[in-house]
Amino acid sequence: MRELPQFGLIWVYLAASPLLGLTLTLCAYVVAYWIYSRCKFSPLANPVAIAIALVSTVLLLSGMPYSEYFAGAQFVHFLLGPATVALAIPLARQLPRLRKSFLPLACGLLAGSTTAIVSAVVLTILLGGSPQLAFSIGPKSATTPIAMGVAEKLGGLPALTAVLVISTGIFGAVAARFLFNRMRIDSPEVRGFALGVTSHGIGTARAFQVNQEMGAFAGLGMGLNGVLTAFLAPWLIPVFVGLLAR
Amino acid sequence: MLASFATLLVFQCLGEGITFALKLPIPGPVVGMLLLFFTLVAYPPLLDRIEATGSELLRHLSLLFVPAGVGIVAAAGQVRGHWLTIILAVAVSTLLTLAVTAAVTRAVMDWQNRQNRHLDGNEKDGEGDHA
Numbered sequence: 001m002r003e004l005p006q007f008g009l010i011w012v013y014l015a016a017s018p019l020l021g022l023t024l025t026l027c028a029y030v031v032a033y034w035i036y037s038r039c040k041f042s043p044l045a046n047p048v049a050i051a052i053a054l055v056s057t058v059l060l061l062s063g064m065p066y067s068e069y070f071a072g073a074q075f076v077h078f079l080l081g082p083a084t085v086a087l088a089i090p091l092a093r094q095l096p097r098l099r100k101s102f103l104p105l106a107c108g109l110l111a112g113s114t115t116a117i118v119s120a121v122v123l124t125i126l127l128g129g130s131p132q133l134a135f136s137i138g139p140k141s142a143t144t145p146i147a148m149g150v151a152e153k154l155g156g157l158p159a160l161t162a163v164l165v166i167s168t169g170i171f172g173a174v175a176a177r178f179l180f181n182r183m184r185i186d187s188p189e190v191r192g193f194a195l196g197v198t199s200h201g202i203g204t205a206r207a208f209q210v211n212q213e214m215g216a217f218a219g220l221g222m223g224l225n226g227v228l229t230a231f232l233a234p235w236l237i238p239v240f241v242g243l244l245a246r
Numbered sequence: 247m248l249a250s251f252a253t254l255l256v257f258q259c260l261g262e263g264i265t266f267a268l269k270l271p272i273p274g275p276v277v278g279m280l281l282l283f284f285t286l287v288a289y290p291p292l293l294d295r296i297e298a299t300g301s302e303l304l305r306h307l308s309l310l311f312v313p314a315g316v317g318i319v320a321a322a323g324q325v326r327g328h329w330l331t332i333i334l335a336v337a338v339s340t341l342l343t344l345a346v347t348a349a350v351t352r353a354v355m356d357w358q359n360r361q362n363r364h365l366d367g368n369e370k371d372g373e374g375d376h377a
Contacts, residue, residue, distance in 0.1 A: 073313035084275035092286035112347030205308035
């Protein structure tokens with residue numbers, strides 16, 4: 001009888017400080033990574049997806065609002081900035097190979113970026129989606145802030161775009177190995193680059209877990225496709241929406 | 247380690263500053279990444295100094311997506327939409343993008359290798375190819 005209110009008190013005390021959100025994030029990730037390693041690092045056991053599910057469950061069950069959680073989790077979130085900058089390091093290491101593969105990577109980027117935007121828009125409209133949905137889904141292969149910016153400019157829903165970007169990231173990271181094996185693509189350079197172009201940071205994180213070389217090219221694909229989408233999507237999406245929707 | 251982390255933050259600040267000043271539609275850290283890349287190419291000794299910290303940060307890159315991901319899951323419930331359309335479009339488009347990017351990159355790579363082998367064969371017979 002006496003222990004319950006005391007425990008509640010401790011919870012309230014801890015929840016008010018950023019400590020709890022931070023601890024929850026790290027613990028959920030440690031558990032997710034343990035599951036991932038027990039599954040022999042299978043892409044199906046994506047640690048980002050598992051950790052997000054764990055934290056979301058805890059928030060749902062405890063009734064802790066997201067803003068309270070984020071007060072602690074923001075310290076982890078903040079590191080995304082310097083980590084993105086750090087992607088230049090493995091890339092600079094791969095400079096000789098980068099020079100040699102400049103033309104193939106440029107062609108792959110242009111083809112992939114266009115495919116990502118056009119296929120998403122065309123499928124959405126053909127499956128009966130609204131133009132607003134097409135504006136929100138078009139930039140989904142770009143990294144989240146770029147995609148949200150493009151969607152907002154076109155009149156899409158940035159919140160929906162964020163959901164679609166994360167889904168694209170996780171789905172690509174899960175599916176890539178099976179698809180590439182079936183296509184008999186072995187080069188870590190090509191596999192990493194395609195994963196980064198398609199699945200931005202989450203794909204890049206998966207690539208780094210496979211090996212450094214794949215990670216370096218994934219980071220390159222992510223960065224370049226982010227920039228290219230920022231320029232291509234704002235005029236490519238309205239053209240296709242205009243052609244198909246009436 | 248501390249100096250390397252400071253270096254990363256300086257480049258992020260530069261990136262954010264440039265993005266803001268030029269009103270670029272690209273996030274500051276991506277600009278920072280490009281700046282750091284060109285700096286490393288121009289001055290390679292820096293690479294050895296910051297590599298350990300950078301690798302450590304990138305090893306746990308997936309952890310860094312968790313807070314934003316949770317926020318998106320929390321917000322997803324409020325978004326109304328044709329979920330079947332959305333799921334199909336995202337899944338098919340993602341597979342297509344992976345396949346097209348990989349196929350085109352590999353095709354051009356193969357073509358380039360054939361060209362190089364051809365040139366090598368014509369110009370200097372007997373040289374081993376390093377491809």
